[in-house]
Amino acid sequence: MVPVQEVKTPGGIRAYLVTERTVPFLSLGFHFRGGAKLDPFGKDGLASFTAGVIDEGAGPYDTQAFRRELEDNVIRLGFDADRDGFSGHLKTLSATRDHAFELLRLALHEPRLDAEPVERVRAQVQADLSRRAKDPNAQARRHFYHGMFGTHAYGRPIRGTLETVTLFSAGDVRTYVSEALRKDDLVVGVCGDIDAATLAPLLDHAFGTLPAGSAWTVETAVPMAGPGLEIVEIDNPQTVAMFGHGGIERHDPGYQAAFVANHILAGGGFSSRLMEEVREKRGLAYGVGASLVELQGAPLWIGHVATSNDRVAQSLEIIASEASKLANGMLDSPELEDARTYITGSFPLRLTSNDQVAGMLVGMLTLDLGQDYLDRRNQLIEALTLEEVQAAARRLFHPDAMRVVAVGKPQGLKAAA
Amino acid sequence: MHAIAGLNPQGLVPPQKGLFHPATFHLGNGMEVVVVENHRAPVVAHWVWYKVGCADSPIGKSGLPHFLEHLMFKGTDAIPPGAFSKEVAKQGGNDNAQTSLDYTAYFQLIAKDRLPLMMQMEADRMANLRLVDEIVYPERDVIVEERRQRIDNDPNAQLHEQMSALQYLHHPYRLPVIGWMHEIQAYTREDALAFYDRWYAPGNAVLVVAGDITADELRPLAEATYGKVAPRGTPERVRVGEPPQLAERRLQLADERVGQPFLIRSYLVPSFASAGKEHAYPLEVLMEWLGTGGTSELFRDLVVEKGLASNAGGFYRGVSLDPTMLRVYAIPRPGVGLDTLESELDEVLARVVRDGIPADALERVQRRMLAESVYDRDSLMGASRYFGACLCSGLTVEDAEAWPERIAAVTVDDVRAAGALAFNKRHAVTGHLVHA
Numbered sequence: 047m048v049p050v051q052e053v054k055t056p057g058g059i060r061a062y063l064v065t066e067r068t069v070p071f072l073s074l075g076f077h078f079r080g081g082a083k084l085d086p087f088g089k090d091g092l093a094s095f096t097a098g099v100i101d102e103g104a105g106p107y108d109t110q111a112f113r114r115e116l117e118d119n120v121i122r123l124g125f126d127a128d129r130d131g132f133s134g135h136l137k138t139l140s141a142t143r144d145h146a147f148e149l150l151r152l153a154l155h156e157p158r159l160d161a162e163p164v165e166r167v168r169a170q171v172q173a174d175l176s177r178r179a180k181d182p183n184a185q186a187r188r189h190f191y192h193g194m195f196g197t198h199a200y201g202r203p204i205r206g207t208l209e210t211v212t213l214f215s216a217g218d219v220r221t222y223v224s225e226a227l228r229k230d231d232l233v234v235g236v237c238g239d240i241d242a243a244t245l246a247p248l249l250d251h252a253f254g255t256l257p258a259g260s261a262w263t264v265e266t267a268v269p270m271a272g273p274g275l276e277i278v279e280i281d282n283p284q285t286v287a288m289f290g291h292g293g294i295e296r297h298d299p300g301y302q303a304a305f306v307a308n309h310i311l312a313g314g315g316f317s318s319r320l321m322e323e324v325r326e327k328r329g330l331a332y333g334v335g336a337s338l339v340e341l342q343g344a345p346l347w348i349g350h351v352a353t354s355n356d357r358v359a360q361s362l363e364i365i366a367s368e369a370s371k372l373a374n375g376m377l378d379s380p381e382l383e384d385a386r387t388y389i390t391g392s393f394p395l396r397l398t399s400n401d402q403v404a405g406m407l408v409g410m411l412t413l414d415l416g417q418d419y420l421d422r423r424n425q426l427i428e429a430l431t432l433e434e435v436q437a438a439a440r441r442l443f444h445p446d447a448m449r450v451v452a453v454g455k456p457q458g459l460k461a462a463a
Numbered sequence: 464m465h466a467i468a469g470l471n472p473q474g475l476v477p478p479q480k481g482l483f484h485p486a487t488f489h490l491g492n493g494m495e496v497v498v499v500e501n502h503r504a505p506v507v508a509h510w511v512w513y514k515v516g517c518a519d520s521p522i523g524k525s526g527l528p529h530f531l532e533h534l535m536f537k538g539t540d541a542i543p544p545g546a547f548s549k550e551v552a553k554q555g556g557n558d559n560a561q562t563s564l565d566y567t568a569y570f571q572l573i574a575k576d577r578l579p580l581m582m583q584m585e586a587d588r589m590a591n592l593r594l595v596d597e598i599v600y601p602e603r604d605v606i607v608e609e610r611r612q613r614i615d616n617d618p619n620a621q622l623h624e625q626m627s628a629l630q631y632l633h634h635p636y637r638l639p640v641i642g643w644m645h646e647i648q649a650y651t652r653e654d655a656l657a658f659y660d661r662w663y664a665p666g667n668a669v670l671v672v673a674g675d676i677t678a679d680e681l682r683p684l685a686e687a688t689y690g691k692v693a694p695r696g697t698p699e700r701v702r703v704g705e706p707p708q709l710a711e712r713r714l715q716l717a718d719e720r721v722g723q724p725f726l727i728r729s730y731l732v733p734s735f736a737s738a739g740k741e742h743a744y745p746l747e748v749l750m751e752w753l754g755t756g757g758t759s760e761l762f763r764d765l766v767v768e769k770g771l772a773s774n775a776g777g778f779y780r781g782v783s784l785d786p787t788m789l790r791v792y793a794i795p796r797p798g799v800g801l802d803t804l805e806s807e808l809d810e811v812l813a814r815v816v817r818d819g820i821p822a823d824a825l826e827r828v829q830r831r832m833l834a835e836s837v838y839d840r841d842s843l844m845g846a847s848r849y850f851g852a853c854l855c856s857g858l859t860v861e862d863a864e865a866w867p868e869r870i871a872a873v874t875v876d877d878v879r880a881a882g883a884l885a886f887n888k889r890h891a892v893t894g895h896l897v898h899a
Binding site for chain 1: 506545548556557558572574577601607608609612613616617674721758763770796827830834837840
């Protein structure tokens with residue numbers, strides 16, 4: 047299918063590369079294990095703040111000069127932090143490639159953290175947090191993760207709070223960069239107009255002098271809360287609900303079967319059972335779906351629906367009842383075959399641009415799926431039997447164990463005491 | 464191409480003519496076809512665009528074209544209700560549709576060898592839609608929930624909707640694409656079918672296919688599917704014209720669900736296809752300089768230098784059949800009032816009208832815009848969206864392909880004239896979103 051090369055540089059950087067010469071540019075993605083999980087206690091949101099501020103001036107370039115180097119050369123560079131990772135992307139025309147890697151190196155090694163951009167990014171984060179504080183989807187997400195994980199790092203807000211964001215200093219950011227962005231936690235994916243011999247020295251230039259070692263502690267079986275219902279009252283015509291419970295580890299032998307089972311129940315597009323029952327037959331919601339979330343040591347199954355306040359109880363009942371049917375083995379071969387054809391047939395559609403391929407390569411390395419994963423993945427799906435998918439559904443779905451967060455003015459839902 | 468070669472000091476942008484180099488042809492029944500080749504994967508994006516959108520809603524039935532878009536998945540003689548998307552999925556494809564003020568479009572992204580089946584199915588629903596009440600009315604409930612999810616749950620979206628309604632005194636761009644709630648709740652099956660019969664015909668549609676295919680391969684497939692649909696006249700799109708706008712308009716939306724206030728202003732301006740279109744390319748250049756990114760004039764002045772805003776910018780999308788909106792916005796920092804921010808914003812705009820764009824800034828922005836277009840060539844969906852939207856908005860394929868030359872030809876005087884035309888408060892609506 048798509049030939050993936052492994053690149054291991056003299057400087058100790060590990061990357062997957064797909065050379066693609068159609069258009070003269072490249073996309074690069076990278077991921078450090080850690081992210082918000084490494085936020086110091088009491089400084090929730092530091093990783094995310096760091097991601098927002100290290101590309102606001104570095105080395106000889108103050109913030110406006112740095113922005114101008116990026117914009118004038120149409121180099122796109124950005125960073126982001128999630129619950130268990132700190133990631134970034136770089137996109138550059140072939141003509142400006144060396145300069146692009148230099149700007150990336152500067153951001154990672156010599157961020158200036160001048161007072162103006164630090165205060166500005168702080169104001170931006172505050173504005174964003176203020177907006178999210180009232181946004182029903184953001185509220186549902188925040189309450190769901192907090193309810194599920196409590197004071198564990200996964201239960202803390204990724205972007206921090208209006209209180210913690212006032213605390214961050216340039217020194218905090220420098221400490222995060224030097225302690226959390228370690229070479230052994232890093233993986234890189236590249237797709238575009240470049241070969242391995244040209245890429246390796248550029249990777250070493252950008253990443254090779256990061257500190258060695260790892261800042262990451264592997265966790266297994268992070269504790270999760272049991273079933274429950276939490277209602278967050280706001281004056282909206284609709285209730286936004288998040289529901290879910292524990293999922294399945296990416297390396298579990300049953301993972302692919304569980305993925306297929308979830309696709310049948312609640313996967314993307316119009317063909318899932320939940321879309322059929324909630325939207326198509328009853329007009330209860332515009333969208334409904336669920337997916338497997340791979341949080342290290344705490345895999346999850348999480349879904350989402352938005353229904354008018356007076357009918358949201360009905361939507362949630364249907365969701366539980368459909369999950370229960372599938373868990374009880376209600377699945378025949380034709381429906382499995384349809385799901386299988388979609389999942390295998392649509393896989394190449396996710397690999398039609400450099401950005402998509404680079405993202406996939408980073409994911410493959412982060413989750414340790416192997417260099418031949420793109421070739422192997424559809425074979426894994428093809429090999430699944432009806433019994434394996436039924437067993438995975440039984441293992442995955444536990445409607446009685448669901449946690450639900452409902453944001454709105456839901457009628458007919460009772461919060462647990 | 465003279466102009467681009469001239470402004471290429473760093474060799475960043477190779478002299479370039481055209482963007483995607485499509486092939487085009489027409490079928491016997493008047494349907495226009497655009498093919499964009501991209502052979503990196505055995506995949507195609509298959510789109511059919513109808514030149515009708517929510518600005519063509521019958522009076523009192525705002526958003527009806529969007530309701531019809533949903534109903535297009537609800538069955539023909541050959542394909543039962545709900546089976547369309549299931550069949551696409553069974554073939555390993557993704558499908559969806561979208562409606563705007565000017566167009567309604569349907570797509571599948573799918574392996575190349577499944578394209579003939581997709582074309583057959585899409586041609587079938589161009590002519591043979593069958594609707595029954597048991598299917599139509601639950602779907603109307605879906606639209607009600609979609610409106611709540613997109614608009615009524617979100618005061619930001621409500622402000623934008625109210626601003627469009629004020630921006631246009633008469634022209635139907637004042638309508639929300641999804642429709643007003645009381646009109647959605649009154650749609651009937653007959654309304655949808657009458658609209659379908661009136662507007663859905665091959666002569667009013669554009670086929671766009673991007674991906675691993677050539678025009679020579681596509682032509683026989685198109686003739687065997689869309690080519691068999693009987694030609695049928697469709698009305699001219701005649702929309703009521705906008706009278707002169709004489710008075711500045713302002714509104715404040717106060718809601719307890721507002722977490723972060725902001726300020727937004729829109730101006731009525733020409734599109735690439737409307738009267739005054741000679742200002743359209745200069746407006747696009749102007750807004751790239753004024754409102755896009757961390758070195759833009761608005762960001763630099765309001766955010767970096769004065770520290771009054773946490774974010775600021777603006778944008779203009781010229782692909783629109785009739786005069787469109789240019790928008791500028793700013794988000795205040797804590798303790799800064801929207802009125803203070805607004806007067807500083809007005810100062811930046813007044814400076815632009817007075818001084819125009821410096822020659823070196825113009826060259827920088829033009830070079831950047833042309834270089835950015837290299838990235839667009841990597842996306843099947845992006846290329847097909849571009850041609851579909853252009854062709855439904857009064858532009859030709861030649862117009863769409865001439866974009867680099869026309870951007871490169873913009874002069875300092877053009878930008879000054881466009882700024883003076885655009886930033887006139889009589890054409891403006893100013894919106895404040897505040898916490899109740």
